[in-house]
Amino acid sequence: MTKNKKSQEGLTVKKEEKFSEWFTQIIQKAELADLRYNVKGFLVFQPWSVLCMEKMYSYMEKALQKNQHKPYWFPTLIPESNLKKESTHISGFTPEVFWVTHGGNTKFEEKLALRPTSETAFYNMFSLWIRSYKDLPFKAYQRANIFRYETKATRPFLRSREFHWIETHCAHATEEDAIKQVHEDMETTKEVLGGTYCLPFIFFERPSWDRFPGAHRTFASDVLNPDGKVIQQPSTHIINQKFAKAFNIKFKDKDGKEKYVWTTCYGPAISRIFASIIAVHGDNKGLRFPWEIAPLQVVIVPIGENEKIKKKAEELKRKIQNFASVEIDYTDKRPGEKFNYWEMKGVPIRIDLGEKDLKKKKITLFRRDLDKKELVNEKDVLKRIKKISKEVTKNLKEKAQKLFRGKIKDVKTKKEIKKIIEEGGIARCNFCSVKKEGESCAEIIEKRMDAEVRGTSLNEKEKAKGKCIICGKPATEIVYIAKAY
Numbered sequence: 001m002t003k004n005k006k007s008q009e010g011l012t013v014k015k016e017e018k019f020s021e022w023f024t025q026i027i028q029k030a031e032l033a034d035l036r037y038n039v040k041g042f043l044v045f046q047p048w049s050v051l052c053m054e055k056m057y058s059y060m061e062k063a064l065q066k067n068q069h070k071p072y073w074f075p076t077l078i079p080e081s082n083l084k085k086e087s088t089h090i091s092g093f094t095p096e097v098f099w100v101t102h103g104g105n106t107k108f109e110e111k112l113a114l115r116p117t118s119e120t121a122f123y124n125m126f127s128l129w130i131r132s133y134k135d136l137p138f139k140a141y142q143r144a145n146i147f148r149y150e151t152k153a154t155r156p157f158l159r160s161r162e163f164h165w166i167e168t169h170c171a172h173a174t175e176e177d178a179i180k181q182v183h184e185d186m187e188t189t190k191e192v193l194g195g196t197y198c199l200p201f202i203f204f205e206r207p208s209w210d211r212f213p214g215a216h217r218t219f220a221s222d223v224l225n226p227d228g229k230v231i232q233q234p235s236t237h238i239i240n241q242k243f244a245k246a247f248n249i250k251f252k253d254k255d256g257k258e259k260y261v262w263t264t265c266y267g268p269a270i271s272r273i274f275a276s277i278i279a280v281h282g283d284n285k286g287l288r289f290p291w292e293i294a295p296l297q298v299v300i301v302p303i304g305e306n307e308k309i310k311k312k313a314e315e316l317k318r319k320i321q322n323f324a325s326v327e328i329d330y331t332d333k334r335p336g337e338k339f340n341y342w343e344m345k346g347v348p349i350r351i352d353l354g355e356k357d358l359k360k361k362k363i364t365l366f367r368r369d370l371d372k373k374e375l376v377n378e379k380d381v382l383k384r385i386k387k388i389s390k391e392v393t394k395n396l397k398e399k400a401q402k403l404f405r406g407k408i409k410d411v412k413t414k415k416e417i418k419k420i421i422e423e424g425g426i427a428r429c430n431f432c433s434v435k436k437e438g439e440s441c442a443e444i445i446e447k448r449m450d451a452e453v454r455g456t457s458l459n460e461k462e463k464a465k466g467k468c469i470i471c472g473k474p475a476t477e478i479v480y481i482a483k484a485y
């Protein structure tokens with residue numbers, strides 16, 4: 001492996017002080033993406049991020065399949081006429097569509113879109129596949145790359161013109177079943193995003209003015225970035241029945257009547273969630289990964305050129321690879337450089353294999369979650385690695401959750417909202433309405449506090465009481481306010 005010198009240097013800024021610069025540096029120095037590809041807004045995902053995202057995909061897909069979602073691979077191209085069938089959808093997405101107009105030198109009669117999302121591809125087929133209530137719920141998904149002509153500044157992983165995601169598309173007999181699906185999607189988010197990826201989040205119902213184009217109701221999870229802005233992560237939508245009508249997705253119900261389906265879609269964007277994994281778990285030495293999704297779980301660093309150490313390294317590798325991914329670092333760098341390199345890469349466990357330890361039948365382990373070395377008896381080393389592997393995920397999860405909970409504050413005045421937002425937190429308060437009537441209050445928050453009403457939490461236990469924090473009318477909802485990407 002040849003590395004250029006620049007990528008071997010450590011991070012020169014602190015995450016807490018200059019997050020944006022820290023994020024840019026870590027992408028380059030941990031070799032996650034190369035931004036030099038010569039189409040604007042597109043980037044090359046490098047092995048270290050791809051290895052992690054492959055694992056992320058696998059956990060998310062397993063969770064979906066466990067809930068009876070079936071995998072599909074749909075074409076990347078969608079005819080313009082499909083997109084045009086539902087008016088709010090097309091007006092929401094048209095400015096962001098990449099169009100394919102030619103095949104070779106032949107101009108197509110109809111433009112084809114590079115999918116910006118695939119409702120109109122799936123629904124076109126749903127109308128052919130769904131006939132009876134016995135076909136429902138119909139639960140499909142695909143992993144796919146999608147294309148959006150983003151005009152806002154692009155940021156690697158967070159917002160680029162091509163990204164990698166999973167989209168589920170489901171059809172249900174009733175609105176109640178669609179709502180059940182939203183709750184199942186929320187549970188999936190909890191299990192995978194919160195559990196396996198160790199990312200704390202709140203699942204919101206978005207205010208009526210902030211819905212996905214063509215959605216009847218929109219639900220989305222927000223993850224808090226260290227710079228105090230929330231990032232929208234998996235969202236799920238109950239699609240307006242206008243869609244089912246536009247695509248003529250009907251079924252014969254038990255009562256013999258023909259009815260239109262209710263559709264839902266859920267979109268965990270793996271490459272975007274990866275941005276949150278970098279941001280939430282990384283520190284001033286580099287990346288950190290929950291055990292299950294680490295690109296590499298154990299690295300062995302032999303110290304000194306010694307046949308006995310080499311033999312021991314190979315022996316350990318053989319044993320460890322039965323339960324974890326493992327590599328030996330045979331590069332000709334100095335041990336200190338190797339340590340820094342693997343800490344930047346975020347490998348959860350490093351084995352420093354030196355002659356002095358081996359003579360005493362000991363082995364030094366370094367764990368990235370606690371940034372701590374420990375000396376273990378050689379005979380206990382495998383057992384110890386297995387034990388640490390369980391602790392890594394738990395530690396990262398607890399640390400992230402503690403930080404997240406501390407950032408959510410109840411507020412009673414406009415001044416307090418401003419203060420919490422400036423401190424990089426999330427403000428929680430009483431609010432008049434998340435329907436149209438509340439939009440003007442939300443606009444005031446946007447204009448004066450540079451923040452957004454993110455919505456109402458689906459897990460809210462308290463009821464709103466008192467007055468709206470902005471207009472003073474009786475409050476009907478408890479909302480969360482934050483800065484957002």
Ligand SMILES: [Zn+2]
Nearest residue numbers: 432441468471
């Ligand atoms: Zn109000």
